[in-house]
Amino acid sequence: MLGEFEYLILTAAAGLGDKAYGAAIREEIETATGRKCSLGALYTTIDRLEGKGLLESWMGEATPQRGGRSKRMVRVTGEGANAAKEFYDSVMRISRGVAWVADRSGGTR
Amino acid sequence: MTGAAWRCIEAAACLLEEREREAVLGDLAEVQGSGWRGLIDVLGLAIRRQAEPWKSWRPWVAGFGLAWPGSFFLMGVSLSVSHGVRGLVDTALHPGMPITSQSVSLLLIHLLLLIAWAWTGGFVLGRISRRTLWASILLCSLPCTYCMAEFPEGVLQSFCLLLFLLPAFWGVRLGMRGERVRRGFALALAAVPTFSALLTWRSGSSLFYALALVWPGWYVAASGHKRKDRQA
Numbered sequence: 360m361l362g363e364f365e366y367l368i369l370t371a372a373a374g375l376g377d378k379a380y381g382a383a384i385r386e387e388i389e390t391a392t393g394r395k396c397s398l399g400a401l402y403t404t405i406d407r408l409e410g411k412g413l414l415e416s417w418m419g420e421a422t423p424q425r426g427g428r429s430k431r432m433v434r435v436t437g438e439g440a441n442a443a444k445e446f447y448d449s450v451m452r453i454s455r456g457v458a459w460v461a462d463r464s465g466g467t468r
Numbered sequence: 469m470t471g472a473a474w475r476c477i478e479a480a481a482c483l484l485e486e487r488e489r490e491a492v493l494g495d496l497a498e499v500q501g502s503g504w505r506g507l508i509d510v511l512g513l514a515i516r517r518q519a520e521p522w523k524s525w526r527p528w529v530a531g532f533g534l535a536w537p538g539s540f541f542l543m544g545v546s547l548s549v550s551h552g553v554r555g556l557v558d559t560a561l562h563p564g565m566p567i568t569s570q571s572v573s574l575l576l577i578h579l580l581l582l583i584a585w586a587w588t589g590g591f592v593l594g595r596i597s598r599r600t601l602w603a604s605i606l607l608c609s610l611p612c613t614y615c616m617a618e619f620p621e622g623v624l625q626s627f628c629l630l631l632f633l634l635p636a637f638w639g640v641r642l643g644m645r646g647e648r649v650r651r652g653f654a655l656a657l658a659a660v661p662t663f664s665a666l667l668t669w670r671s672g673s674s675l676f677y678a679l680a681l682v683w684p685g686w687y688v689a690a691s692g693h694k695r696k697d698r699q700a
Binding site: 380381382402422424428 | 487509512
């Protein structure tokens, strides 16, 4: 099963689609969680996910705002999408009926 | 981000591999965050990358099971070879002194032991700890530096302790390139140090120490048929 941070990366990459690369994924995660995301954690986790076959990465285009440097592009594989869905389903199942979920959906306890 | 901060980040990024350096510096240039955070990011990633191989047994075995104890052993054999050569030179310069077959054979055995063991040791280091080779070199150089500093003044120079470095570096070079060693040659490389040790030290702790350190030869022999082994 995935870890929390692995799930965040897979989900951010899937949401970004063709525009998924290091800086963009980092921004997505920081915006969604409100927490700082270090590049060290990001790139080592991307490597781990790639090693498990859940992600693919390759060097993409270079842009002027990056000082002419290439991006490390990322794409979620079918296996990665399945693993993320499994994680999400597990979180949803285990969260059913707990106080903070009930509160959010209108206090139906 | 100031120019000085960016230069610090670029310098720190030299610790990363080329492709990763390009991606990380590009990300930081694009985001235009604070220089301090950028530096922490790059250093954090570099530390994680350096720490990664240490999760495996390979760098530990290479450093503490081979480089560290092997350097003491090979310095001893280097010294023995140097003494042997010195003795032969003395004998040649003074024709009255007899050359005994025992001294010549012992010199040859030690020379074979030195070359075969240093080469296989270096080969295994290069093969199993490519990314942590710096640590193995450090662990090997510490005893060497100490012994050279403490080496007594006499007929031999302290650099005689380091005769093993040449075959060892040759082995490291080939090991890092993932060169294939033919099984027959690998078996010979394993057998030479083993039998040399048995012939030289017939009993006692020296024999035990020497035999404990012949494993690289047998490791090379066991993996001789493989083209490339996993690298740490």
